[in-house]
Amino acid sequence: MNSYRVEVDADQCIAAHQCSAVAPALFDHDEYGVVTVKDQAPTEEHRESAEYAARICPSQAIRVLPR
Numbered sequence: 001m002n003s004y005r006v007e008v009d010a011d012q013c014i015a016a017h018q019c020s021a022v023a024p025a026l027f028d029h030d031e032y033g034v035v036t037v038k039d040q041a042p043t044e045e046h047r048e049s050a051e052y053a054a055r056i057c058p059s060q061a062i063r064v065l066p067r
Contacts (some may be wrong), residue, residue, distance in 0.1 A: 002041045005067050006050050010034050012061040021059055023049035027062075035061060 006026060019026070026046055028036045037043030042050060047064070054062040 002043065004047060004050070004065055005041050005065050006037050006054075007040065007063045007065060008019050008035045008037055009061045009063075010036075012019055012059050014059045014061075020055040022056065023053040025029060026050055041067070 008027075013035045015029065015035075016031060017033065020028060021034055023046065026038055026042055026049065027040055038059055050062075050064050054060075054064050
């Protein structure tokens, strides 16, 4: 079982696309450019990139939380 999960606040997203640039395996964008999560419970190998994406998100719309 994974020890973390990834959540996004679509209302807070400003469509800067920083997340998908640094973690394309985890993040995508809808037709309006708003972030979507490809896998809310990604494997541990993606944890570092998920946390980095959360740190660099200009609107802080991404959260990496314990499971």
